[in-house]
Amino acid sequence: MSACSSTSDMESPNESPSFQASRIDRELIRLTQEGLPLCPHPYHKLGEQLGLSADEVMCRLQRMLDAGVIRRIAAVPNHYRLGYKFNGMTVWNVPDELISELGPRVGELRCVSHCYHRPRHLPHWPYNLFAMVHGRSQDEVDKHIQTIKDLLGEHNRGNEVLFSKRILKKTGLRLAAGG
Amino acid sequence: MSTPMPDAAMLPLHKELLDRFQRGFPLSSTPYLDIARELGVEEADVLDALRFLQEASVISRIGPVFNHKRAGSSTLAAMSVPEDELDYVAELVNAYKEVNHNYAREHHYNLWFVVTASDDLHLKRTLNEISDVAGYPILNLPMEKAYHIDLSFKLDWS
Structure with missing residues (x-):
């Protein structure tokens, strides 16, 4: 770990262009999408598969964490299996000039797992704020939606909730080589 | 989709791992041992618990989440x-x-x-x-x- 130096050519998360993952980074990403090996030295094992030392594997992961390419290293829970079977994608139409103030307040709610500003497509799609809510019952989800409604108050100019009916595909990130 | 896992089937260690390691999984040569020390258990307990959680699909995997x-x-x-x-x-x-x-x-x-x-x-x-x-x-x-x-x-x- 001591051999790691955070590269200084990575600008702030929202300004910098996409991180240019090298071929080895991509290989590493691909391998870790299956999950880290459950053995005492998992990074050594990944290194063996890639022809790298464990230190280099950890350095590469640390660099990607620093660059924001990796958000976190985690035990990734399966919400469905934990009983959070009800998820609603709530979408809101809030004034553009207020979104940078309202967005973070919605995002920090306990019940919200993702919260994004996305573009409107008028006239078909007037919504600019997306918040995913999860619950163990429909009731719980309804309460979460009401919480967001209350928070936005008069700034809510219309909203909808899109419940998921089926998961049709769900895979880890795949980076296609080249463009 | 799979049926929910009843809370009762989960040990305190399972819940603790889920509560504590949805981020900040150690980048060290012995991450599971580090976790074990932090939680005051043995490395084998951590590996067993994570194996259980993974096999029961309570966690989809352990690893980096990409942006x-x-x-x-x-x-x-x-x-x-x-x-x-x-x-x-x-x-x-x-x-x-x-x-x-x-x-x-x-x-x-x-x-x-x-x-x-x-x-x-x-x-x-x-x-x-x-x-x-x-x-x-x-x-x-x-x-x-x-x-x-x-x-x-x-x-x-x-």
């Missing part, structure tokens, strides 16, 4: 498809390796999928191609700003 946006170019796409064509169109969409999530949702826009490509041009080409193949226009909703980046989710244990 799609920064690992390449990505977007959320929506399509409005007649219900009786939904499965067929979903299959066409899913055939693209650039599509990593695809959900059917109850709405006029009933197909929602995430497309990730190596760069903007590749993304644009892929969206155009999917739209052509599927025969329906795509609502392209790229993330402009994330207000909740971490995605670690507080679980309520009943």
Whole structure:
């Protein structure tokens, strides 16, 4: 770990262009999408598969964490299996000039797992704020939606909730080589 | 989809691992030992517990969670498809390796999928191609700003 130096050519998360993952980074990403090996030295094992030392594997992961390419290293829970079977994608139409103030307040709610500003497509799609809510019952989800409604108050100019009916595909990130 | 795992089937160590390690999994040569020390248990206990959670599909995996946006170019796409064509169109969409999530949702826009490509041009080409193949226009909703980046989710244990 001591051999790691955070590269200084990575600008702030929202300004910098996409991180240019090298071929080895991509290989590493691909391998870790299956999950880290459950053995005492998992990074050594990944290194063996890639022809790298464990230190280099950890350095590469640390660099990607620093660059924001990796958000976190985690035990990734399966919400469905934990009983959070009800998820609603709530979408809101809030004034553009207020979104940078309202967005973070919605995002920090306990019940919200993702919260994004996305573009409107008028006239078909007037919504600019997306918040995913999860619950163990429909009731719980309804309460979460009401919480967001209350928070936005008069700034809510219309909203909808899109419940998921089926998961049709769900895979880890795949980076296609080249463009 | 799998049925929920009853809380009763989970040991305190299982819950603790889920509560504590939805982020900050150690980057060290012995991560499981580090976790064990932090929780005051043996390394073998941690490995057993994680193996159990993984086999029971309570966790999908242990590992890095990538920021799609920064690992390449990505977007959320929506399509409005007649219900009786939904499965067929979903299959066409899913055939693209650039599509990593695809959900059917109850709405006029009933197909929602995430497309990730190596760069903007590749993304644009892929969206155009999917739209052509599927025969329906795509609502392209790229993330402009994330207000909740971490995605670690507080679980309520009943």
